[in-house]
Amino acid sequence: MRNTEGRWLRLTVLGLVAAGLVLPILAGLWETGRAAFGYLPAIGAETLSIDPWRRLWSLPGFSTSLSLTLWTGFASTLLALAIATGFCAAVHGRMSAGQSARLLTPFLAAPHAALAIGLAFLIAPSGWIARVLSPWATGWDLPPDLATVRDPCGIALILGLLVKEVPFFLLVMLSALSQVPVRAHLAAGRALGYGRGVVWIKVIAPQVYPLIRLPVFVVLSFALSVVDMAIILGPSNPPTLAVAMTRWFFAADTMLILPASAAALLQTALVAGGILLWLGAERAVTVAGRFWIRRGGRGLSSGPGLVLAGAGAGFLMALGAAALLALLLWSVAWRWPFPDALPESWSLRAWARPAMGWGMALKQTLIIGLATTALSLTLAIAWLEGEDRAGLNRARWAEGLIYLPLLVPQVAFLYGLSVTFLRAGMTGGMVAVIWGQALFVFPYVMIALSDPWRALDRRMVRAAAALGAGPLRRLFAVKLPILLAPVLTAAAIGFAVSVAQYLPTLFLGAGRIATLTTEAVTLSSGSDRRVTGVYAVLQAALPFAAYAAALMLPALLLRHRRGLAGASA
């Protein structure tokens, strides 16, 4: 007999997800697609043709933009994966789950834009590192003419992406590792004479990889289409495809919207092609890997590789931390000329006038963040509860549905979506921005909450049912209190994702909605690092506060229920 319990709940959730998540993406892609083939009546383009594509191909710097995108996207993803794997191998078992979570949280919480702004200052020829070393070590009284930021090869951009992506990979790997008997494999491997690194590569990595494959694709898609970080750290003449396309969408010559739309479709194809290519490479690696494993090399010399990866991860974290610290310093500096290692004079003036700017942006960011998080969390809990009641495992298509907004590049459908929203009369409002951001917040909340929800001890729920508690009561009186810590963590992740959103706010807010992120990115091309520092510090501080609250609230709320406080953490 099919389990029909909770069927209405499941149908409602599915309907909401279809109408709220999938439909906007499809509508956006449809509008972008029509514009890519020359149909956008607003600018007088009403005949279908492939002219936008021809124009795109002939735009200056197009081919460089394209190869730059592929290079930075693949290089950063591969490197991040390698460094994270090596770091995992080096520290696993030497660090508790709690310790690693505390280590990773700041980097997961800090938004891309804030990190990029801090990093740009840190590594610039006139940046903090150069200032600390000058003139005594370098002999520079004036900054050297070196391209260390926005370099034509995109190295700075790759570095910026690594600072964000390595901690993300570490998080998903550590969670996946809890499902693999690492200790036993290691012991067996060592007993057979294999080096620690080789056991990781030959035995553990093949088991972990399938569990983190979707996150890898998310990172690849993100790295291929990132805009905010690429504006700040990437080359400018020409920039990566995603940045070039954003510029064309907002260019004075409005006919550029057509080739920009074509570029948006191309971006989708790039991501799809990139994932296919990756899948192909997976096959090749599998075949080659089997052969390599059967050869039985003991690889005792793999130690230095581990040390290198571990050092790489440590270096990236140090860079990230220094970048955030630099922002904080700038926000309280007055004059900080080259080559002083610290500001020459200090001032709180940038912080002193919230009414002139950051107060409003902070308020908007908070409202949007709280609203999207509440929406996404409610929907995620409803979804998981629906699965529970049916006693169903998640189908693969459902998993794909959750990941969809993270796999389709944002730039590809946001312009089209803004046209759709306009037509529906939802111009530049909070509602449009909240909806737009929820597309990207929901998947993360869902991913964060799914595993702890499934790990819930079912005997508790059965005991409650046996005592006569209905489904609602079981949810609110048993499940949610037990799951309080993971629910709050998922909320904090959702909030952090919302705070970091750049493109949805830009495209759907019609410029009226200014969040800390949009302001910080705009100000990063301004002349006042002190004001930029204020926005970036706030932007980084909000997610920190959310994570801190998620860590502390359960202890506070559950202080009379000691068993619970320990059970779920």
Place this chain on the structure above:
Amino acid sequence: MRLPLLALLAAGLAAPALADSWDDTVAAARGQTVYWNAWGGDERTNDFIAWASGALEAQYGVTIQQVKLSDTAEAVTRVIAEKAAGQTEGGAVDLIWINGTNFLSMKKQGLLHGPFLADLPNAKYLDLSEGSAAVVDFTIPTEGYESPWRLAKFVLTHDSARVPEPPRSMAALLDWTTANPGRFTHPAVSNFMGATFLKQALIELAPDPAVLQGEATDEAYSAATEPLWAWYDALRPTLWRQGESFPENESVLQQMLNDGEVDFAMAFDPAAAAAAVERGLLPDTVRSYAPEGGSIGNVSFVAIPFNAAHKEGAMVVANFLLDPATQAHAQDITVLGSYSVLDPARLGEAEKAAFAALPASPALPSNEALGPTLNEPHPSWMTRIAEDWARRYTE
């Protein structure tokens, strides 16, 4: 309480007829929030707009919400997107700080409300005669579709502690950069400031600058720009990063001057450097000057989109910006330092005294150092130069 208010608002939105007299406009504007789309890269301008909002609220019950753009074209795109969606009223953009190409593009596509300039009472302080700077935007007659609000003029800024004797012409600049490679650059040419730098060079180097006032025909273009590209081919390898990458805009360039990465910045505002010193953003040894033959100058305008939700409020703002008291406040070096657009001959004694009483600064160039103001070329030149530059120098 709330329902009648809503009904009133709805009635106000439904009534399409514009107010006949200025008093009606002011009455209709009361309570409106004007979404002013203005480039947000300059903190002083943002502060000035915030100040104007406060003053307007006290006087007319109108407030300004600045929509900070990183490029004015964003606002143009927005209006186009609204037109695309068939939104002919209640648009998101009420007022745009606009110039040149963007104005031409909006005017051509019928995206502007107007003519409205003649309806503003304070327009009486402007020189409205044909060809006057207040009614011509990059050689395009404004025909009342935009209202002036600030005067801009191209200047170079240098640190006198590092470069005591700066080059005073484009030819001298090339000599200087050859002797000091990597110490000069200009903003990307896709940016307004970068294009202005090239236009300034074009005016100085063109065999016959008079042709620049007309449309850039193929023939006129190649003859006029040939010396420019020859000069630039020589200049580019001597630029910062060998001319392979450029700062996005003048603010980033100013920051690079402050960091010591380059020795020059440029601005379209003679007071920009003085104000930056005031705010601790440049060392107090910087000085601004215009090339010896004079420099490009123009007037900045505000325009109202055809579908603006708060046209009356936008007109009240435009009128307020032309008020002699507002213009004097804007010219104050501690505020904005932008030169007045009003015709001094049309001001009364009291108004003139307000301008005379403004403070001075060593980084503020004297009128002699600024030299004559050169007219902007026709917008078609800027478009063609920017495209040509991108084709020649983007790999």
